[in-house]
Amino acid sequence: MDYIIVGTAGHVDHGKTVLVKALTGVDTDRLKEEKERGISIELGFAPLTLPSGRQLGLVDVPGHERFIRQMLAGVGGMDLVMLVVAADEGVMPQTREHLAIIDLLQIKQGIIVLTKIDLVDAEWLELVREEVRQAVQGTVLADAPIIPVSALTGEGIPELLARLDALAATTPPRPAKGGARLPIDRVFSITGFGTVVTGTLWSGTIRVGDDLEVQPEGIKTKVRNLQVHGKNVKEALAGQRVAVNLAGIEKEAISRGSSLLTPGFLRPTYRLDASFKLLAGARTLANRSRIRFYLGTAEVLGRIILLDRNELKGGEKAFVQLLMEEPVVATRADRFILRSYSPMETIGGGLVIDPAPPRHRRFEPSVLASLKKRLEGSPQEILAQIVREHRDGVDGQEAAIRAALTPQETRKLLQDMAAAGQLTLLAADNDLYAVSNERLAAWWREAARALDDFHRQYPLRPGLAREELRSRYFSRLPARVFQALLERWSREGRIQLTASNVALADFKPEFSPRQRELLQALAERYRSARWQPPGFNEVTAAYNLAPAELEELLHYLMREGVLVKINDEFYWHREAFEEALAVVKKLGLAGPFGLAEVRDALGSSRKYVLPFLEYLDRIKLTRRQGDRRMVIAN
Template structure:
């Protein structure tokens, strides 16, 4: 089948309502497609799994229809179907009226923030006009205090075709004004079906929440993280080059089995954050069966998100003990299994026993640290996220006292890509917030934080010089551990750069020292080096390191440091760890060896010792040093050039 770009409106409409109120019959009458595809559904006459169809509306628009089960045992499937829809058809049978699952489905639509509904008053052929009018009034009254008070009610007799045109017109009116509920650049699609097509392989379907998918794209399956390639894309059974957010999509995946991709998983872009075992949220308690009940902090609930439901524990922030009907609080939900949650996602919670919808809300942070007591910074971040002000959230996150944030940190806090996190952070760099590090490894912090960290580095070095007056300074790793152990390498480097720029700290001889206190140590070290050179200068029998330490009345490590300084300055040559020669004397020794071998040929160590005029104790290390430098070559007992 040839493919093309699918340009029709990307809107998905779901059904909702009590069992046996005619949802599937209505969908078949509207679309010509029977959404009940399972043999068990045909045998029992009820919808068990989600059904899907394409609906053509007046004016030429086409939308996806998701038909959901109405039975109380299949509310989880209903929530999965309602996830990601942009509008709903609430189906109420005229001969039955509003029933328990009607109310529960309405609660789900409200909690998932589905913006608009149309009420289809079905089975109007089974009652008289007076009863239709009465039932319409009952529905109006039931919706009056909620978000759907203005919903249009359309009397329908699906089998006769009565009211279908009016219902389509009402839906077309919604579609003309409605935008897809999910936004953002990330490709994210919760999988509602996964199956194998002979000759093609694994196919998954779902409502594309956000982003774009095209044939040939490499995608990830979350939470497993498996990467796979999209072979082809279909919308309503028609092959397309690309699909966009809001479309009902089928993807044929390469190199993926049904065990790799299951209903409840997500198909995502490669840069979407990993699944999380906790999230912070705005949570509303709404028990449509028991208005006098309450939800206590620490309660275990069922958490429905996307097309998956897992168990989790609700923890209200800052000691909030419980929520009563229609109350809202900030909470952290800790999950038994990870979910692919991101900021702005909607979710529903259900009680464990008896199982029923009791609330839901909006994700504020999909990857928070474990906490139930909030700092002032935490409160500022969550408050900004609740207002969808990511720039303000980033600023509050960076302004947390003593925080130095990487781009990855900011991306995790805001649930955005690292590229987007860097862009947002750069927009707030200014009077108080500064950027540090390289473009490849940017860091963000307040000026005060970096100044405090730099001061801590300087004070640590002052203490070090006070307790170790003869030491030149500290290696960077040791200084990091002593001064700012909570900062990793790049964060410490940012603070160190400020300290170096201020001039409080200097880097010399491979160590870091305080600019003033370290200067004295460097002066003393130079004095020791000068004194050590006086012991080496012009002599053929310089003292070994322990002799230098004894003569200078210093420790052996300080003697090693003095001899090392002389080598770095070019005044001395290291023969081995314990023996150094005046560089000028060493050059004379080399010339003496060269001259002897050129005149006498291959020579014994004894002969070369006499030629150099040194003792045997010094001669052997010197000759071995000449071997190491490639000046001489040893062959048995003889040496040649």
């Protein structure tokens, strides 16, 4: 691995900063207050080139209990940890808290460094070594090597470098593929350059000129310049400590805890499903307890919902839902730390299972079974669960975010699962939309029933309007997905599709002998009436028809191009309408014209001509100017 981050952890004044300086030559205490007090308050960083040539970034975290927030901001980005214990003091309170945090975050690659060995004799050193070994039992550092060193004399430093080199060689790389994710730990501005943010690049790649976004603020920005350990670079890789000069963004708009991301890679959330472990020594935790949540560089207040019990005892694990008071950026498999609201003590930590879940009903067996499967399942099983849980399907991007997979990985897995018949994919605007086979079958039953009901009620109509079908039965589906669904059913021979209507595949308008006679009679009556057509009520009386029955017959003649509906009262025969339209266009060649001129040219009356002209206005063939009109389209 070319780039890894190594962090220090341990009690205040146990020599972490001096150790970093002995390894790198860099004094990471950069603040005046740190110099005056002799302790680290903020995170410090220094580059280190190992004997093999591997590049390390050393993170020096504060050891004082008052600065545990700063420590947590640094430890989340570590690939490898050095737990520092001063030989003259041994294991202290912050040693244990930092060790608990390391264990909860599962930073499995580590070294225990006994510092200040120049201040103790061999017998005392051995006692401290044994105390440390007992303290780390049962944690991720249980088998970590213990290296005694003296930053003052240099004793043990070569061995420590060799151990770091060996561990670095076996440390798994951070994912360079996928979206960029940089939790921000510092924000400042430089005259002439603008806003700069720093952090450890958790995943992906950042290049000069990239369009990025800051979340949860939702601010779009562009990379103006990049530095890695003070050197300008064109590209920063996952695992590197990076300073990013951002364009078009004010320093005050963002802060530590925000994340710099590839647009659309992750979304802010107020709710997380997780597996949580309460530390053995912690007090019993009640449902809905207020907590402090730490992930990456973020600290947010919230409440913990215990999904399968009313209280959690020390050392126990449980499925929980975390409700945040402010949005956070998270993804599946992120590890987090919880501290109590008051007093501020580390109480436990866990693993994110779902970064965007719905609210759950407590003690619900199906919810708990789903969380267990999502926690332990393969990527395919997790995707299958996500698709099942989305009642109306899920698009590829949402599935990728919830499963913590790249869009490419998600697409490939979904395609494989669809080919195996495990789910159904609908292609929509170059994206994939996944739906469970059960839900697809339910959609068809619903659509088929709706279309059958419509055909029974309106046997002369060609089908139900597409938009009416969507708004009444599929309003939750994006329009592009609904279109893909209709096209699928059309290919399968289940439905007929026209530009605006949907009908069952075997549907044909059916006419009774009486209806056929009425259609012929109505067409002839309107044709012969020309520009003085009968009114709607006049026709119902003449043929002894109910209004609804007449409307269906007239609408059929409209769809066949026989009639034109002028308004709710009058329909004109198409021949009469075209002839009248030609008259209007001819009059319009000479300029604006009035109603009387059209009336006289047609030999009709105001009763019929005025609705005709108002119809032309509505369809924008004419425009009214006072009591006259002009033709605006040919």
